[in-house]
Amino acid sequence: MNIFTRAGLQLRDAFNSIFGSKQNTNYYNYADYQSLIGYSNPLARYSGDVLDNALIKRTIDCIATHASQLKVQHIIQDKGKTEIVNDNIEYLCNFKPNELMNANDFWYRVVSCLFINNNAFIYPKFDARGELIALYPIDFYSLTWKEDTKGNVCCEFVFSKQKIVLPYSMLIHLRRQYIQNSMSGDNQDEQLLQMLNNSKLLSDARKNILKANGTPNFVLQANVSVKKDDLDKAVKDFVNSYGYANRVASVDNRFQITPVSSQTTNVSQDEIDSAEKEILQYFGVSKALISGDYTPEQMMAFQESVIAPIANQIGQALTTGLLSKIKINLGHQIRVNNNVLQYASVSSKIDLVSKLVTNGVISINDARALLGLDNRQEEEADWLRTSLNTVNLEDAGDYQLGKAGVEVNKDNTDNRLKSAKEDNKEKEGEKDE
Numbered sequence: 038m039n040i041f042t043r044a045g046l047q048l049r050d051a052f053n054s055i056f057g058s059k060q061n062t063n064y065y066n067y068a069d070y071q072s073l074i075g076y077s078n079p080l081a082r083y084s085g086d087v088l089d090n091a092l093i094k095r096t097i098d099c100i101a102t103h104a105s106q107l108k109v110q111h112i113i114q115d116k117g118k119t120e121i122v123n124d125n126i127e128y129l130c131n132f133k134p135n136e137l138m139n140a141n142d143f144w145y146r147v148v149s150c151l152f153i154n155n156n157a158f159i160y161p162k163f164d165a166r167g168e169l170i171a172l173y174p175i176d177f178y179s180l181t182w183k184e185d186t187k188g189n190v191c192c193e194f195v196f197s198k199q200k201i202v203l204p205y206s207m208l209i210h211l212r213r214q215y216i217q218n219s220m221s222g223d224n225q226d227e228q229l230l231q232m233l234n235n236s237k238l239l240s241d242a243r244k245n246i247l248k249a250n251g252t253p254n255f256v257l258q259a260n261v262s263v264k265k266d267d268l269d270k271a272v273k274d275f276v277n278s279y280g281y282a283n284r285v286a287s288v289d290n291r292f293q294i295t296p297v298s299s300q301t302t303n304v305s306q307d308e309i310d311s312a313e314k315e316i317l318q319y320f321g322v323s324k325a326l327i328s329g330d331y332t333p334e335q336m337m338a339f340q341e342s343v344i345a346p347i348a349n350q351i352g353q354a355l356t357t358g359l360l361s362k363i364k365i366n367l368g369h370q371i372r373v374n375n376n377v378l379q380y381a382s383v384s385s386k387i388d389l390v391s392k393l394v395t396n397g398v399i400s401i402n403d404a405r406a407l408l409g410l411d412n413r414q415e416e417e418a419d420w421l422r423t424s425l426n427t428v429n430l431e432d433a434g435d436y437q438l439g440k441a442g443v444e445v446n447k448d449n450t451d452n453r454l455k456s457a458k459e460d461n462k463e464k465e466g467e468k469d470e
Contacts, residue, residue: 072219155222159209209358397423
């Protein structure tokens with residue numbers, strides 16, 4: 038067995054380990070899918086030129102790095118109460134989605150594909166009992182939307198040497214800029230390449246200016262045969278003469294001066310910065326985040342405007358892709374948590390934590406976790422507390438009088454007031470008599 042045969046078998050083994058050894062290879066049973074607005078365009082892998090740009094690569098890396106820190110929870114919501122389900126979904130999403138990746142690698146890859154290609158596909162693998170056992174990101178060369186004989190939408194994925202048709206209902210599909218195409222997120226290659234070309238043209242122009250600074254402004258040509266020493270002396274005399282007397286230089290008739298014109302275009306740094314800013318704004322990322330010199334407010338804005346929508350999208354996609362309709366109706370859902378508070382400033386955290394604890398929203402241990410501190414072991418540290426300074430308005434009188442040791446009547450009057458009124462009535466009666 039030669040090396041090419043072994044490589045082919047290894048590729049086949051990897052393909053089979055994900056999709057299984059029994060795939061439907063009768064591709065003639067599938068027709069191109071036609072939606073209400075016509076046939077859906079095939080989806081091709083992103084252009085390689087996009088990731089050749091360092092700024093775009095750093096921008097997508099920034100987004101994917103923060104999105105890979107999201108935490109997934111399988112919960113049940115019933116009658117206002119939330120119960121956490123500790124099952125294989127949480128383990129796969131938060132620790133080991135498949136045998137090749139940890140959770141950080143997995144979500145980094147998924148979100149990177151989403152922002153590069155405006156589409157990302159996840160293949161959930163189930164065992165014979167219907168239990169989820171793995172999650173795989175699908176990295177393909179091309180995708181064509183198909184329809185089987187029963188009218189079900191399918192996806193024909195083409196890889197390096199294999200292809201497979203999978204029912205769309207078996208996949209988890211994330212989309213960006215879902216505007217024009219009926220099934221896929223819009224192709225953004227044209228927009229990205231245009232921004233790349235603008236940035237490259239400005240950058241090349243600036244390089245040409247720097248190069249032009251080292252080119253001569255004049256050529257000194259001898260009309261007669263002269264020695265090298267005489268030619269060097271003539272050049273030196275010309276250089277010394279040029280720029281002093283009204284920017285005019287002199288030379289004798291043995292030499293001819295030819296000006297050299299520069300074809301470069303002046304480009305300001307502001308124009309280059311503007312081209313880079315266009316790329317950053319396209320992805321919703323600031324330059325401060327790319328350089329790492331950001332403020333807590335800038336990070337909070339990024340988390341809320343970019344990462345939070347990703348978390349919401351992933352949560353909805355996992356819920357409908359991994360849970361049955363019956364479970365969803367019973368209150369099951371997949372929630373993706375984005376802890377925005379961890380990026381707030383220390384003073385903001387302390388102020389917020391103080392309010393949350395005193396209002397019974399979080400426990401002492403929850404507050405310590407937000408501040409990056411270890412949990413307390415006492416049972417009371419997990420209790421919810423509230424400040425006695427805040428009570429219901431209807432109970433305010435009861436609380437104040439009760440705290441003073443005064444018995445409160447049902448009509449919200451206390452015995453001291455009642456007895457005082459009775460004494461006054463008795464005194465008034467005595468006067469009348």
